[in-house]
Amino acid sequence: MNKKLELAEDRFIEHIGNICNKFGLNNFLAQLYGVLYLSNRPLSLDELTEKMQASKGNISINIRVLEQWGAVKRVWMRGSRKDFYEAELNLKKVLGERIKSSFQKHMSDMSSMLKESNQLIKSAVDELSDEEKDIAKVYEARLKKIEELNGLVSTALSFADKIL
């Protein structure tokens, strides 16, 4: 392929990896998606192995993660026994789903954690010295502040629902 065109692709893939990486996502995963995102046709595992210069196993593992995220679809192509993969091009959908479900998960983790700590404090109240009671008061107050944040995040999520 034309060198400059190839370079444009490489740069894109490189940067997608970097950017996603900074958001805590796996570099390789993002690049894999990048390759498929730019491709004008579905690619096979072999072609991806070639493009990414990575092992078959590595691609296999990571492509399945992308599939689970709904970022990539497995497509069947007449006349070939191979699996082919195609990027879901609707980025809003891909990102939106992931962001929302992960936020929801974390928020519920957060609130059960807060519940646990609150209950521990309550259950301790009888046994506490005066000084410890003060500490318990502070704990409770600070935990409450976090609960308030949760409300904020809910608001943000419903906003996200609108735009995603």
Added chain:
Amino acid sequence: MNKKLELAEDRFIEHIGNICNKFGLNNFLAQLYGVLYLSNRPLSLDELTEKMQASKGNISINIRVLEQWGAVKRVWMRGSRKDFYEAELNLKKVLGERIKSSFQKHMSDMSSMLKESNQLIKSAVDELSDEEKDIAKVYEARLKKIEELNGLVSTALSFADKIL
């Protein structure tokens, strides 16, 4: 200190670490902030070393990161040569600043990357075969779709400005 109270604290700190970790933040960093967040008074490096069961160097490095984030303030205490640290309790402020600045950074990275790729494609246009021209068209179209996302993120950020 009372066992149950201590447990409440431990649970909190443990979970804060887990949750933040899943968001791509460093475990230890989050826990360190957690300790200070719950504490009813500023703590010294030694006290943190004791509480976190970690080396002095480790605390020193990580506390400075928290300081840079504005998540922790260094406070001076009469009669001691030690540095003391205190959590910024306004979580909206702490998170808001970080989220916004990191998003802005990444968005600008993203758009310069898109510019670069677009220019590469443009500069290649003369040299392209018909088939390559088709590929270039697809690239351009897909890159454009990402630019549209950027607009979306801007909207989200201005919303964030309102609630944070």
Added chain:
DNA sequence: TAGAATGTTTAAAATGTTTTAAACGATACG
């Protein structure tokens, strides 16, 4: 049914990140 073509699993190697212990440099204090 044998063997070729495929995708998946896995144990070990490569790489990357975090943590430590010890050395260091600075500052306070006698």
Added chain:
DNA sequence: CGTATCGTTTAAAACATTTTAAACATTCTA
């Protein structure tokens, strides 16, 4: 001054993650 008390730096160790190559299982085809 000289010594004690701090916080920081740093090189190496511990730990975690990612990647690989090879073995494996499955499906197709002749």
